[in-house]
Amino acid sequence: MEHPALPPDPRREPRAFLEHLFRAAVHRALPLHNTAPFLPPPPRGRTLVLGAGKAGGAMAQAVEALWPAEAPLSGLVVTRYGHVPPRPPGLPRRIEVVEAAHPVPDAAGLAAAQRILSLAHGLTPDDLVLCLISGGGSALLTLPAEQLSLQDKQRINRELLASGANIAEMNCVRKHLSRIKGGRLAAACAPARVVTLTISDVPGDDPSIIASGPTVPDATSCADAVAILQRYGIDVPGAVMSLLEQGALETPKPGDAAFDGQQVHLIATPQQSLQAAAEVARAAGLAAHILSDEIEGESREVGKVHAALARAVARHGQPFARPCVILSGGETTVTVRKPPAGAAPGRGGRAGEFCLGLAQALQSEPGVWALAADTDGIDGMEDNAGAFVAPDTLARAMASGLKVDAHLQRNDAYGFFGAVGDLLVTGPTHTNVNDFRALLVL
Structure with missing residues (x-):
């Protein structure tokens, strides 16, 4: 801009x-101005780029422009409809960027999240995953928990948005009703090294709240999510509430071995x-x-x-x-x-x-x-x-x-x-x- x-x-x-x-x-706050100091050197194995957020398209282009031309690079990033920036002439396209709905998720976001989680599997310790995370990723990277449909997630999202809940409260609920957020994406990438580059859109710049923290440990609990749902009068299917009350939808916590050796960089705040x-x-x-x-x-x-x-x-x-x-x-x-x-x-x-x-x-x-x-x-x-x-x-x-x-x-x-x-x-x-x-x- x-x-x-x-x-x-x-x-x-x-x-x-x-x-x-x-x-x-x-x-x-534009990604091209902020990314270079935080890029690691290319690994011995593959470099896979995964990401979600309203800045996702621009972040992907920044990585493409800055990554060594001779080093392999591939991946998938999801951003909001209409938020892919014009492509600079001559910039090779190495990262796929797809679009989905925000702030209420849609089927395109669900399909993108399924593909991203699939790409994360089968990596080795020699591989590097660059995760590009920015605000809006909670809606764009939607993969409902078991026994929860996309329609359920859409309704819950609408009700959260209208409730007056703050972003930390909303994202606590979203993490516990997801199969990819709240650190689960990083866990899926193991044993590869994960480096997360993030643009903060939340008060306090807490990476676990930005886009519901798909690659960082989550200190909140199922009990916290239940309390928030009750505080704002938001219904979830009975089977899902039972799983929350039992702690069966818990997220990976600080200290989990899945996060060993991983790095998180705030590139713009x-x-x-x-x-x-x-x-x-x-x-x-x-x-x-x-x-x-x-x-x-x-x-x-x-x-x-x-x-x-x-x-x-x-x-x-x-x-x-x-x-x-x-x-x-x-x-x-x-x-x-x-x-x-x-x-x-x-x-x-x-x-x-x-x-x-x-x-x-x-x-x-x-x-x-x-x-x-x-x-x-x-x-x-x-x-x-x-x-x-x-x-x-x-x-x-x-x-x-x-x-x-x-x-x-x-x-x-x-x-x-x-x-x-x-x-x-x-x-x-x-x-x-x-x-x-x-x-x-x-």
């Missing part, structure tokens, strides 16, 4: 400036991308403050907290002096509410709902502009990356007959920001370091 060499003037073009910060953050955006802001003459790359919580409520901070800066110069940029990352959640009677279901994702809560709480505060977007270029299941908020957003909405409360009630951020022309549409970025939020206070 390209971004211009020089940022727009933040005072004259605040919206363009915020988009430039977003593009700088994404650029920092949310904090690195926030730092890249901060450097651009400072080069433009603005102070830049990173709140955290681990912010979680209900999207609209996190938006309100950010609004309170921006208003304090704008009105009182506390805790930061203006002009400044305030940055944050992490992964918020959206609890999907039943729309009011007669109302159509809403559209939108975490970034848009954050912006609705932000706009409502800012109440047209002069001098405050904001952008929230998902760094993969897709906010939820829509075609936008995120949305902007400006001092005149509410005025333009009112002129169009729109009310923030009504759109929040039906989780319809897309309809609100689309109607006022404040959506950010970038298309897939071919990486994924999760939420990006930037507030510009002038």
Whole structure:
């Protein structure tokens, strides 16, 4: 994803400036810029590349570009539909990339997971497996546990996504209802050496949570998964619940010999991308403050907290002096509410709902502009990356007959920001370091 060499003037073009910060953050996380230092030398035997995630296509191309031409290389990676980047001219195709559905798995993802697990069998100690893991891999690499159908997994996934559960909770359940996640893929690769290259999209950068950790040990338990299912009122087939309660679907744990000699490298993280955006802001003459790359919580409520901070800066110069940029990352959640009677279901994702809560709480505060977007270029299941908020957003909405409360009630951020022309549409970025939020206070 390209971004211009020089940022727009933040005072004259605040919206363009915020988009430039977003593009700088994404650029920092592109696989081709981050992979080379972590590639091991070719082994005596085969090199097999396996992977899953929204950055999978770009990660595969990076390995193809950087791996010695004379060294054997093959494999299979699954990514989201439409997330395969354009192929550079002259780059040999040595890794197969297939596409499947996200965030709700489909038959293509099931077929890809079956093939990946099959490729992992029959390896030797002389072989190397490069596992390319990025956010989205939980849905893309779907191989249901015994006595669980794809339709069951689809329903459970939908209910988890709508429940308000955080990513660690969702992925705990997904690991224990899978035959490939939660370290099981690494166990299948034994006795080959496994090197995992991962792009973090989770608060805290825990590799066991990213894409449900198919190649790393899992410290969570079947009992944890049961508690999460009960906490959010999510049903699973009775036979599967019995297996969970008996501990029969347990994952490989830390200390398991299957992980001996394996390596995991974080090649791109949310904090690195926030730092890249901060450097651009400072080069433009603005102070830049990173709140955290681990912010979680209900999207609209996190938006309100950010609004309170921006208003304090704008009105009182506390805790930061203006002009400044305030940055944050992490992964918020959206609890999907039943729309009011007669109302159509809403559209939108975490970034848009954050912006609705932000706009409502800012109440047209002069001098405050904001952008929230998902760094993969897709906010939820829509075609936008995120949305902007400006001092005149509410005025333009009112002129169009729109009310923030009504759109929040039906989780319809897309309809609100689309109607006022404040959506950010970038298309897939071919990486994924999760939420990006930037507030510009002038």
